[in-house]
Amino acid sequence: MLGGAPRTVWFIWPADPHGVSARSVAQRLLQLHRPSHLVWNPVTGEIVQSLPPTRAAGGLAADRGRNGRVCVQIQVIGSAREPFTDTKLDGLDDILAWLDSWEVPRRWPAGPPLPYPHSMAAERSKRLWARGGHFGHSQVPGSREGDPGSIDIARIIGEEALNLEVPLPGSAFRLLQEV
Numbered sequence: 468m469l470g471g472a473p474r475t476v477w478f479i480w481p482a483d484p485h486g487v488s489a490r491s492v493a494q495r496l497l498q499l500h501r502p503s504h505l506v507w508n509p510v511t512g513e514i515v516q517s518l519p520p521t522r523a524a525g526g527l528a529a530d531r532g533r534n535g536r537v538c539v540q541i542q543v544i545g546s547a548r549e550p551f552t553d554t555k556l557d558g559l560d561d562i563l564a565w566l567d568s569w570e571v572p573r574r575w576p577a578g579p580p581l582p583y584p585h586s587m588a589a590e591r592s593k594r595l596w597a598r599g600g601h602f603g604h605s606q607v608p609g610s611r612e613g614d615p616g617s618i619d620i621a622r623i624i625g626e627e628a629l630n631l632e633v634p635l636p637g638s639a640f641r642l643l644q645e646v
Contacts, residue, residue: 469530472597472598473535473570473571474571474596474601474602475538475539475541475602476527477543477580477603477604477615478503478526478540478543478612478614478615479542479545479604479616480492480543481545483544484509484544484554485510487508488508489507489508489514489544490506497517501524501526502517503518503524503540504517504520504539505517505540505541506542507543507544507562508544508558509558509559510554510555512555512557514558520537521537524539525540526542528609529609531609531610535599537569546616547586547613547614547615550618551618552622559622563623571601572599573624574598574601575624576599577606579620580605580606580615580617580618580620581616583614583616586605586614586616587605589603589605589606591608591610592606601623
């Protein structure tokens with residue numbers, strides 16, 4: 468890993484979570500040489516870990532998956548067109564506790580991911596990426612993907628985390644000093 472702020476990237480593995488297991492998706496990702504750290508079925512609560520977070524996973528282009536002390540990649544079984552956050556989210560508390568142990572901040576610097584297919588044209592800011600925290604695959608610099616689509620980030624990181632103040636940009640700070 469290349470160091471820097473720890474982060475998590477949320478992906479969608481397009482399949483019906485009522486009929487596909489996390490184990491089968493994890494095996495398929497290994498066959499494709501694109502393993503994720505975690506594969507999660509939010510309906511059944513099944514979680515499969517394929518890699519330790521100190522090792523780069525295979526879902527991001529170039530060295531992007533090596534950014535941060537950890538860059539945890541989570542494949543969620545579902546659809547980019549139907550938010551997985553509208554399901555039961557069984558197992559999410561376990562995932563968040565694990566991410567907390569790796570000091571991934573409970574913030575979503577780029578804001579909520581756009582709905583699919585608008586997410587295909589989402590801004591992918593290197594500045595926001597550098598802050599660490601949680602990101603949708605569609606928000607990662609260099610990505611051309613549109614997953615996870617529109618999701619309710621408050622159901623993932625909690626309402627309290629959404630109320631944190633965002634630092635003012637440098638130009639706004641200078642304007643405040645002049646007043």
